[in-house]
Amino acid sequence: MSPRKAISLVSAALALAFAAPSAIAADTPNPMADAKAFQKFFTTKFPKLKLEDFVNGPYSMNEDLYKQWQEKEQFPPYEFALEAGKEMFATPFKNGKTYGDCFPNQGIGIRQNYPYFDDKEGKVITLELALNRCREANGEPPFSYVKDEMASLTAYMAFTSRGKPFDIKIPDDPRALQAYQKGKEYFYTRRGQLNFSCATCHVQEPGERIRAEVLAPALGIMNALPIYRSEWSGMGTTSRRLVTCNSQTRAVPINPQDEEYRDLEYYLSYMSNGLPISGPGARP
């Protein structure tokens, strides 16, 4: 056989080999099967943990950290933000309406339903997005997604849902399935100069260390947000965490509440369906 022919045969074989995975992905997304596989992956990896333990992130991965955290929870660092959030939530806007007017059940005990897919707009609505829309609908300027006020508000709303299991719904709507699928792809896609995907740390290496930090498993990773992070010496929202995770891999973050981040939150929250809300949380 001539070398040229041999090369083209080899390339054809290689092309086929690499083409095979895409054939699998051409199926319609199956969130229920994904979530089952996702949860099974982590419970198999950490057989000593109960399902609800996963919401404690690194604390369920390391005994010493767990002890310190239990002590800290007696007097949690997020207390100030939580109280501020409670006060803010009860304070009416200039037009007399309150946050409660924007949400079902006056906004109490509903955090576990976010994000949801809005079929009128055809997009994923997160709690943070909903809060700012509430403000804008009532003539108030929106808050920054990454800090203080937004963190306090979501801390309070999470607190009213503590213990309630995540109940994310994916309607039988191709747009919702697409948003879910995009979120899933984002999660596994490598980015940044460090070439990490979310999965690289939170699926492959939970419980292991990255520099001095113990990595949290992806299962339950949304449940404790917003968090008081010692590293930040303050509170941070889901948006803040996503943005900083990006920059930590040396990827330029996109804007908070951009479509990719909302879809990612949708995917990750759905993967943790059934696990209790534990927010607001404290992390190293």
Add this chain to the structure above:
Amino acid sequence: MKTITRNLLSTAVLLLAGSTSALAASEADFKAAYAAAEAANKEAAGLRNQWTTTAATLAAAKKSADSGDFDQAVAQSREAEALAKASVFQATSEKERWKDLEIR
């Protein structure tokens, strides 16, 4: 005789062309290298996959140029272009490669 001179001349030209890196870079060289890096980074932006280090290296290149060190500026621009191109490659290849990490 003419052929030899022509050969000598072309060799000389080739040698010169090959050795421009040994000669000091000019502002024009920097501008071209920087533009190429920026273009690649813009492509990465279109794919929503820029790297922070690309931006940092571009900034460093500009700083070197501002202080007149065009050799450094060109080198940094080339590095920035390489980083930007790598980020484009990453975005493109990850469109399929993400499945490698997927929990099934």
Add this chain to the structure above:
Amino acid sequence: MASTIRVRATSNGDITEVQALIQHPMDSGFVKDAQGAVIPAHFIRELTFEYDGKAVFTADWGPAVSKDPYVKFSFKGGKKGDDLKIGWVDNKGTSDATTAKIQ
């Protein structure tokens, strides 16, 4: 303005355990802001816990203590229902104080 001091003191009859979380920026004076200007030092200098007119715990703090400091200690004595006084003064002369009942 709400108190900056959250405190919980519990007595088992013999020993009283005290936990406190204090809201304070505790700026060391070494950190620069986004514009490059130094954020001036602003930290608690002295923290005192008093029981029965006597100081049971005193802390002399400086710039090394982080934001929103948390303190936990125990002292001999202290009865349920008694008062525990807590006060702090910072380098700017600002102060805050509160009284908590031992549980």
